Amino acid sequence: MSAAPTRVRRRKVFYIPGYDPFPARRYRELYRSEGAKQAEISDYGLHVEAADSDGPYGWHASGLIDDTRVMADFEVLLWSDIVRNSMSNSIPATYWQLLRTSWTYIASGTLRRLAVLPKGPLIAALYPIGVLILQLLAALLAAHLAGWILSTLFQAATLWAIGDGAILRWGTSLLYWTPFFAIVVLILRWFKSKDRRIYAYYLMHDYAYSASHNGATPPELQTRMDTFRGIIATALLQDYDEVLVVGHSSGAHLAVSILADILRDTPNLSARPALSFLSLGHVIPMVSFLPDAWQLRADLQFLSERDEIVWVDVTAPGDGCSFALCDPVGVSGVATRDKQWPLVFSAQFSRTLSEETWNKLRRKFFRLHFQYLCAFDRPLDYDYFKITAGPITLGQRYANRPPSKSRIDVAVSKYTSVKP
Numbered sequence: 126m127s128a129a130p131t132r133v134r135r136r137k138v139f140y141i142p143g144y145d146p147f148p149a150r151r152y153r154e155l156y157r158s159e160g161a162k163q164a165e166i167s168d169y170g171l172h173v174e175a176a177d178s179d180g181p182y183g184w185h186a187s188g189l190i191d192d193t194r195v196m197a198d199f200e201v202l203l204w205s206d207i208v209r210n211s212m213s214n215s216i217p218a219t220y221w222q223l224l225r226t227s228w229t230y231i232a233s234g235t236l237r238r239l240a241v242l243p244k245g246p247l248i249a250a251l252y253p254i255g256v257l258i259l260q261l262l263a264a265l266l267a268a269h270l271a272g273w274i275l276s277t278l279f280q281a282a283t284l285w286a287i288g289d290g291a292i293l294r295w296g297t298s299l300l301y302w303t304p305f306f307a308i309v310v311l312i313l314r315w316f317k318s319k320d321r322r323i324y325a326y327y328l329m330h331d332y333a334y335s336a337s338h339n340g341a342t343p344p345e346l347q348t349r350m351d352t353f354r355g356i357i358a359t360a361l362l363q364d365y366d367e368v369l370v371v372g373h374s375s376g377a378h379l380a381v382s383i384l385a386d387i388l389r390d391t392p393n394l395s396a397r398p399a400l401s402f403l404s405l406g407h408v409i410p411m412v413s414f415l416p417d418a419w420q421l422r423a424d425l426q427f428l429s430e431r432d433e434i435v436w437v438d439v440t441a442p443g444d445g446c447s448f449a450l451c452d453p454v455g456v457s458g459v460a461t462r463d464k465q466w467p468l469v470f471s472a473q474f475s476r477t478l479s480e481e482t483w484n485k486l487r488r489k490f491f492r493l494h495f496q497y498l499c500a501f502d503r504p505l506d507y508d509y510f511k512i513t514a515g516p517i518t519l520g521q522r523y524a525n526r527p528p529s530k531s532r533i534d535v536a537v538s539k540y541t542s543v544k545p
Contacts, residue, residue, distance in 0.1 A: 133516050134195060135196050135365045137360045137363070137365045138200075140371045141202045142374070146327075150182070153175065156199070169191075171188050188515055200356065212327070220257065223257055226333045229415070230250075242410060242533065249328065250328075253325040253328040254329070257326075332411070340421065354383045361394065371402075371403045377404040381409070396433075400433060402428075402435065430461065435466070436466035438467035439470060441474045441497075443474035444494050447494065451533045457538050459541060469532040471531075472501075474486075474496060477502070478501060506523075
């Protein structure tokens with residue numbers, strides 16, 4: 126573990142979101158509102174205001190915690206435009222994605238290996254496939270019923286009026302197939318319009334994007350990551366006590382690759398500012414288990430061995446969208462004898478949230494996936510706002526924290542290569 130100052134006065138926080146089409150200000154407002162709740166619950170001070178720079182989107186936070194004033198500057202990796210572009214597919218294109226993505230995971234054997242891990246993420250992955258298929262079947266059934274009724278009525282009327290003939294055959298076919306296709310299109314469009322509640326299209330696009338290059342990073346996203354890597358590297362040369370990178374959901378594996386490249390490029394990294402990495406609600410196996418994810422596996426292995434960084438991984442069994450308590454290095458099959466990171470432990474939603482709050486949220490799977498960034502009624506040793514705006518580095522905060530006993534760190538992935 127790298128040496129760290131005894132007290133943090135200035136911190137730079139880089140937040141890397143997951144596959145999210147919403148603008149970055151959503152995260153500032155979430156931090157502002159939830160931080161105010163946590164400050165009231167835990168009796169400390171926290172003030173948040175917008176950044177006034179022309180650079181990447183961010184905000185400033187001022188914390189008064191444990192009688193220490195801390196200034197924290199936040200910047201967000203912007204890739205919501207890439208997400209929106211990847212979600213702009215037509216309905217037929219989405220069903221083609223369904224077939225292609227399913228084949229990628231099934232044919233490679235990845236789906237079978239993922240099934241060994243906690244079932245929540247696998248269910249979340251199968252959910253959009255099942256829902257989209259059911260939507261298509263419902264549309265086909267409704268269209269068939271409508272076409273059958275119309276064509277049957279036409280047949281009866283034609284037979285009564287003029288008898289059998291070409292008009293009967295052509296008319297019956299026309300009155301079946303014309304409404305059939307129209308109704309299928311209308312029903313599928315209606316289902317898509319309700320996806321803000323169902324999330325089938327959203328999740329399908331998410332998994333399809335991750336699998337689009339068989340585990341390799343899409344070029345347009347890699348370009349954005351390279352730019353952000355330069356911004357983080359610059360912050361490491363500035364007068365901060367800690368540079369903290371936070372990766373949430375699929376943003377966790379982006380952070381792994383960004384940080385690995387920084388450490389490769391800077392072999393003699395200074396001990397100040399302290400470099401820390403907090404991964405939250407990760408879904409790393411969805412990518413690292415794919416055949417061509419050798420670069421991500423190499424980055425996981427490399428980062429897990431470094432003395433220059435502290436890496437803490439927080440998940441929770443209550444979060445059905447993450448691979449709870451799965452050590453991403455271990456389950457990806459790239460752990461070595463020199464492995465030091467990550468420290469894996471649970472946010473323990475069932476204990477850190479009041480019974481009332483837990484009962485309200487336990488079936489809101491997507492809301493729970495963001496709970497790591499929110500206030501806890503009964504915080505234990507995980508407090509996102511103390512970590513980001515408090516006077517202790519991530520390494521100091523968890524220096525004596527043992528990993529969760531129920532963590533999963535055995536190799537599961539079929540593909541463990543770290544070279545092409």
